[in-house]
Amino acid sequence: MTVTLAQAINRGIHDAMEADDRVLMFGEDVGKLGGVFRVTDTLQETFGTDRVYDTPLAESGIIGTAIGLAMYGFRPVAEMQFDGFAYPAFEQFTSHLAKMRNRSRGRVKLPVTVRIPFGGGIGAVEHHSESPETYWAHTAGLKVVSPGTVADGYAMTRAAIAADDPVIVLEPKRRYWMKDDLELPVTTEPLHKAVVRRPGTDVTVVAYGPMLKTAMEAADAAEEEGWSLEVVDLRSLSPIDTDTLVASLQRTGRMVVVHEAAQSLGPAAEIAARMQQEAFYHLEAPILRATGYDTPYPPAMLEEFWLPDVDRILDRVEEALDY
Amino acid sequence: MAELITYRDAVKRAIAQEMRRDDSVYLIGEDVGDAGGVFKATKGLLDEFGPVRVRDTPISEEAILGAAMGAAMTGLRPIAEIMFSDFLATCWDLVAVEMAKTRYMTDGQVTLPLVIRTANGGGLRFGAQHSQAVENWAMAVPGLKVVAPSNPHDLIGLFAAAVRDDDPVLFFEQKSLYPTKGHVEEGEIVEELGTAKIVRSGTDVTIVALASMVRRAEQAADELAEQGISAEVIDLRSLVPLDATTIIESVVKTSRLVTVEENPRLCGWGSEVVSLVAEEAFWHLDGPLTRVTTPHIPLPSADALEDEVLPSVQRIVDGCVKAVS
Incomplete structure (x- = not known):
């Protein structure tokens, strides 16, 4: 069947709830309304208000509640309505959710999934287009993933809910309406494995979440220039699958890393630093980055100039090839 | 005075x-x-x-x-x-x-x-x-x-x-x-934001450190000197603005870079410094750029464990030896 990414995630949550009574879904407007992006549509009708429920507008309370429920044996799925709304809950994320297993010497696990629609591209107002993955990746104790395909929307949601540790699932909101075939049951690669989506020989382009589609389009466009791009879907930002990246770099010798988040300290910096260390003698050029700018996210009318696009990726590809 | x-x-x-x-x-x-x-x-x-x-x-x-x-x-x-x-x-x-x-x-x-x-x-x-x-x-x-x-x-x-x-x-x-x-x-002291400081000159490897790691980097440089390795130590002082010029000029001279961070590893400032240097000074590099950090874990409170995970003088020395070899 052909479904959207939003529907695939919805089905993933649905099937996880059907398979395990301990799975709960809660957040702002996720129940009666079915979520502002309709990702949780019909779940409350199916599973009732005890298992799918609306919360007050208090993100800190949402994550705090998720931690408490997880301690008592539930497997909560909590939604932050928008990326920029996760900041009021930052303390619960960094001091408690991320550290409980470590502080209790492994005795208290927190199987919490936090779903966060993130990134720009939908013409939203300020604070609604953030790419905060750098904080999450930098916080030891959190796992961070981002699906870039419809199948991963389903499978990574299931895998995150099944994991015994907290997983932040960054859902690319601009791709919620992206359609593809989904045949169930589907299992994709393990949650923290990167995947080569398109083999190539000249330059490796690494992307995740919303930028995967853009990277694939860049690879199509590059063909016309006679460049063969290998596209790697990173999928997991913490931990990072270094082996798959090194293997690709051994084939191409050149790499461009793409994300919407600002350049400073972003996952692209982490990957570039790793490749410098792990694959130095395979490098034909420095690892280059095609990212958002080091400014706050602009008003909607300017976002097309701010977000990385095919041109920005290909400019960096050309630069890498010129070395 | x-x-x-x-x-x-x-x-x-x-x-x-x-x-x-x-x-x-x-x-x-x-x-x-x-x-x-x-x-x-x-x-x-x-x-x-x-x-x-x-x-x-x-x-x-x-x-x-x-x-x-x-x-x-x-x-x-x-x-x-x-x-x-x-x-x-x-x-x-x-x-x-x-x-x-x-x-x-x-x-x-x-x-x-x-x-x-x-x-x-x-x-x-x-x-x-x-x-x-x-x-x-x-x-x-x-x-x-x-x-x-x-x-x-x-x-x-x-x-x-x-x-x-x-x-x-x-x-x-x-x-x-x-x-x-x-x-x-004595008297009024005012400096400029966004300026790193070379606290020790050297020719073989550049060590970039911040805050508590600066003293350790200097101690590591002392030990490296005994092994015949001349380390230049840069106190970064400010992350934003970042004084990339001072770092890059130093790496152009030494061809090797080791960053020393107290924070967990993933997406720390060392990744940014390494990425910038690799891009701007690619042809000057003689070996992999190395990051010395706390492992990617929450910091433990026990004395022995905290000492174990924070970058020590020895780990900085080891990182530099690896970088120049």
Whole structure:
């Protein structure tokens, strides 16, 4: 069947709830309304208000509640309505959710999934287009993933809910309406494995979440220039699958890393630093980055100039090839 | 005539220097007044400047920063203390969403000349929730300036620059450095933000370090010298603005780079420095760029474990030996 990414995630949550009574879904407007992006549509009708429920507008309370429920044996799925709304809950994320297993010497696990629609591209107002993955990746104790395909929307949601540790699932909101075939049951690669989506020989382009589609389009466009791009879907930002990246770099010798988040300290910096260390003698050029700018996210009318696009990726590809 | 003072006393001297100079500067935070600060770094300021300019607050970090932001919008130059940098998480919405963006969202019409000073980092056995080195949270937010001095002189000079800056500055005081001493000359000290300092010259490898890691990098350089390796040590001092020029010029000379970070590994400032150097000085590099960091784990509180995970002199030496071999 052909479904959207939003529907695939919805089905993933649905099937996880059907398979395990301990799975709960809660957040702002996720129940009666079915979520502002309709990702949780019909779940409350199916599973009732005890298992799918609306919360007050208090993100800190949402994550705090998720931690408490997880301690008592539930497997909560909590939604932050928008990326920029996760900041009021930052303390619960960094001091408690991320550290409980470590502080209790492994005795208290927190199987919490936090779903966060993130990134720009939908013409939203300020604070609604953030790419905060750098904080999450930098916080030891959190796992961070981002699906870039419809199948991963389903499978990574299931895998995150099944994991015994907290997983932040960054859902690319601009791709919620992206359609593809989904045949169930589907299992994709393990949650923290990167995947080569398109083999190539000249330059490796690494992307995740919303930028995967853009990277694939860049690879199509590059063909016309006679460049063969290998596209790697990173999928997991913490931990990072270094082996798959090194293997690709051994084939191409050149790499461009793409994300919407600002350049400073972003996952692209982490990957570039790793490749410098792990694959130095395979490098034909420095690892280059095609990212958002080091400014706050602009008003909607300017976002097309701010977000990385095919041109920005290909400019960096050309630069890498010129070395 | 230079006197020997502690990093702790340098904080007090820096705040007093700026408050004497400018009536619009004031200090606000938990226990900064009567108690003189939980680390005693603000002791005596209440006596000199009185309770209107040195204000104790309730235990509400959001209220502290919200008040500071409002005061900055209306013409004051607040210095807000967040007792432990870990507690910034409780008010991160104000830092990341409000302070960092106000200048942009008002098209430059509203600036926020405020300083958030906070006790940062590990080394004192305070465990996972009171020992984090969180300067990278701030570096990842476009719109903030980020400073972390390693010695009393720099603390005063950079603090003065932070107070005089028209944009929000996060000023990270490394809490294990409070009892350490350094020579500081008399009179007003003002430095420039965004300037790194070469604290030891060398030719074989460049070590870039910040705050508590600077002293360790210098000790590592001493040991490396005994092995015949000449290390140049750069005290980064500020993450935003980042003095990439000083680092790149040094790497052009040495061809090798080792960064030393106290924070967890993933997406720390070392990754940014390595990425920039690799891009700008690719043809000058003779070996892999190396990061020495705390492993990607919450910081343990037990003495032996904390010592084990924080970058030690030995690990810095090992990193440099590997880089030059």
